[in-house]
Structure formats: structure tokens, C-alpha cells
Amino acid sequence: xxxxxxxxxxxxLLTSWSANAQDATTVDFAKQIFPILEAKCLKCHxxxxxxxxxxxxxxxxxxxxxxxxxxxxxxxxPNENVVAGKPDAxxxxxxxxxxxxxxxxxxxxGKADPVTDAEKAxxxxxxxxxxxxxxxxxVE
Ligand code: HEC
Numbered sequence: 001x002x003x004x005x006x007x008x009x010x011x012x013l014l015t016s017w018s019a020n021a022q023d024a025t026t027v028d029f030a031k032q033i034f035p036i037l038e039a040k041c042l043k044c045h046x047x048x049x050x051x052x053x054x055x056x057x058x059x060x061x062x063x064x065x066x067x068x069x070x071x072x073x074x075x076x077x078p079n080e081n082v083v084a085g086k087p088d089a090x091x092x093x094x095x096x097x098x099x100x101x102x103x104x105x106x107x108x109x110g111k112a113d114p115v116t117d118a119e120k121a122x123x124x125x126x127x128x129x130x131x132x133x134x135x136x137x138x139v140e
Contacts, residue, residue, distance in 0.1 A: 027126040030136040036119045037064045040112045045069075047139050064092075066138030071131070076104075084131040087124045096120055 027033065037045075046065040048057050060076060063069030073081025073091065083089040095106035096115045107114070115123075126132075 026129055027122055029126060029133045032122055033126050034136065034138075036115065036123070037070075040107050040115055043112060044107075066140065067133045067136065069138075082127060082131050085128060087127040090127050093120065093123050093127060096123070 041064050044059040045062045046058060047063060048055065050056070058069075058074075060074035062074030062081065063072075070092070071079075071082055073079060077091040080089060081092045087093050091104075095104050097120065098105040100109045
């Protein structure tokens with residue numbers, strides 16, 4: 001019966017170690033940023049698709065499932081979705097901190113889990129570091 005405790009301890013050690021390591025190193029888009037978008041944004045911001053015979057288009061024309069879409073942005077803020085080096089000018093990040101009753105507060109209240117402060121800090125660091133995608137291209 002000792003195994004679960006050991007596993008939990010190891011897990012805690014490993015995650016706290018990697019959280020500390022992240023502070024000093026370059027953010028990896030595919031490993032650290034995309035999973036956040038995938039869990040909390042893609043439902044509404046991905047390539048046009050058909051579900052149960054219904055055509056579902058990306059909200060506001062914004063696709064977050066590929067590098068081009070992430071940089072290009074949606075109809076309201078074209079080319080200001082992610083401004084490399086400038087988190088304060090990047091709507092992808094700004095929408096995450098708007099008051100919940102703002103139409104642009106993302107994700108819309110109750111539709112997906114809110115983005116945590118730690119996740120916002122990661123996205124901010126990624127933009128500050130130049131918003132690089134590495135080999136990741138996403139869905140065509
Ligand atoms: C349940 C659906 C839904 C989810 C989930 C969602 N969005 Fe949105 N998003 C919308 C809608 C609807 C709009 C248009 C809002 C408006 O202006 O009324 C929008 C607009 C935006 C815009 C403005 C785009 C532009 O230039 O016009 C950004 C940026 C954005 N969302 C980012 C995100 C991010 C980042 C996430 C995940 C953390 C997210 N959204 C999750 C529905 C969603």
C-alpha cells in the first residue's frame with residue numbers, strides 16, 4: 001500500500017521541479033501553450049467543421065488550431081491577436097483578463113474552464129520570448 005504515496009510524492013516533486021525550471025527556460029509552444037488552447041479555446045476557435053449535420057464556423061473568424069490563425073487573429077483585431085514581443089498588445093492574452101461580463105472575456109463564462117494565472121503567465125512569457133512555434137504548425 002505504499003506505492004500510491006510514493007507515486008504522489010514523486011509526482012509532486014517532479015511537477016514542482018518542472019515549474020521552477022520553466023521560469024528560467026524558453027516556453028515550448030507545442031508542449032506548454034497549445035494544450036491550454038486545446039482545452040479551453042478550440043471548441044469555438046478551430047477549422048470550420050460539420051457536427052450532426054450542422055456547419056460550425058470558428059467564432060469571429062478566429063482559428064487557434066494553427067500557427068497562421070493564431071498570428072492572423074479574428075475579424076475584430078486582425079494581426080493583433082499575438083504581437084510577438086508585446087503581450088500587452090496581444091488580444092489572445094488580453095481577452096483572458098477582461099471582466100467576466102465583457103463580451104470579449106475568454107473563454108465565455110461557463111463555456112470552458114477559466115484560464116489560470118499560471119497559464120496566463122506562461123502565455124505572456126511565450127509572447128515576450130517572440131511567440132515562436134518551433135516545428136508546430138497545427139491543422140491546415
Ligand atoms: C464557447 C465558445 C468560445 C470559447 C470556448 C472561446 N471563445 Fe473566443 N470568442 C467567442 C465568441 C462568441 C467571440 C466573439 C465575441 C464578441 O465580440 O461578441 C470570440 C472572440 C474571441 C477573440 C476576438 C477575435 C477577433 O479578433 O475578433 C479572441 C482573441 C478570442 N475569442 C480568444 C479566445 C481564447 C484565447 C479562448 C480560450 C482561452 C477562447 N477565445 C475561447 C467564443 C469562444
